[in-house]
Amino acid sequence: MEWLTVVLLGFFLGMRHATDADHVVAVTTIVTRARRLSAAAAVGLLWGLGHTVTILAVGSAIVLGGLVIPPRLGLGMEVGAAAMLVVLGALTLAAPLRGMRRRGDAGEGHVHPHGHGDYVHSHLHGHAPGAHGHDEAATPQARLDRWLGGLAVYQAVRPVVVGLVHGLAGSAAVGLLVLGTIRSPWWAVAYLVVFGLGTIAGMALITAAIALPVAYTAARFHRFHRGLAAAAGALSVALGLLLVYQLAVGGGLFAASPRWTPE
Numbered sequence: 001m002e003w004l005t006v007v008l009l010g011f012f013l014g015m016r017h018a019t020d021a022d023h024v025v026a027v028t029t030i031v032t033r034a035r036r037l038s039a040a041a042a043v044g045l046l047w048g049l050g051h052t053v054t055i056l057a058v059g060s061a062i063v064l065g066g067l068v069i070p071p072r073l074g075l076g077m078e079v080g081a082a083a084m085l086v087v088l089g090a091l092t093l094a095a096p097l098r099g100m101r102r103r104g105d106a107g108e109g110h111v112h113p114h115g116h117g118d119y120v121h122s123h124l125h126g127h128a129p130g131a132h133g134h135d136e137a138a139t140p141q142a143r144l145d146r147w148l149g150g151l152a153v154y155q156a157v158r159p160v161v162v163g164l165v166h167g168l169a170g171s172a173a174v175g176l177l178v179l180g181t182i183r184s185p186w187w188a189v190a191y192l193v194v195f196g197l198g199t200i201a202g203m204a205l206i207t208a209a210i211a212l213p214v215a216y217t218a219a220r221f222h223r224f225h226r227g228l229a230a231a232a233g234a235l236s237v238a239l240g241l242l243l244v245y246q247l248a249v250g251g252g253l254f255a256a257s258p259r260w261t262p263e
Helices: 002-017 021-031 037-064 071-105 140-145 153-181 184-222 222-250
Strands: 108-118 119-125
Touching: 002 021, 002 140, 002 184, 021 071, 021 153, 021 222, 037 153, 037 184, 071 108, 071 153, 071 222, 108 184
Parallel strands: none
Antiparallel strands: 108 119
């Protein structure tokens, strides 16, 4: 029954891993632009896929190849994931802040989020001729559609990249955990695969749950929706900066003897 233990333990620990604070905050900054639950769940699936690729690659190298990650490199990977939170938060904050600034400067019109396909953003909007703020084709989404011939591959890039980076931050801990508890290296790799599947499933559920209030407020309560996006962005920046400080300063990233314990 060893296979059953591996499957159950790996899957449920993977789902629990998806609920880590930095993971949830990271996908929240992306999901604030999603208009449908299916799109939000897709973000979670793609994040989980990127995360699983890194976990499987690094974890297998630890289990099968005896890879040892130096403390400075381990800290650097975790700082990279924390810095990603800061970047995601800043990008999420930019849209509502820009919208509020434009509304303050404008004498006419109003600002609210609206969509062009799956792209949601805010700008000055009026109902008089020419007061929409831009032509329907003059959005980043429309430009990318033209440049890439309508392919939607680029829409998957951001959550996959974020998942890959966050996978680097946690791969050492998962690999060392498996190495210390499962003697057979191939069962250990199987555990990593199932762990990744659990992470994908857990993150898909989490992003769909987060998207419920986001999608509802986007259509009915525009100001509250902007507030949710701004709060998600601010939380992401704050958590990212805190983690960078704890890892770089507390962990001694640039000191002679860095201190790092995979968690």
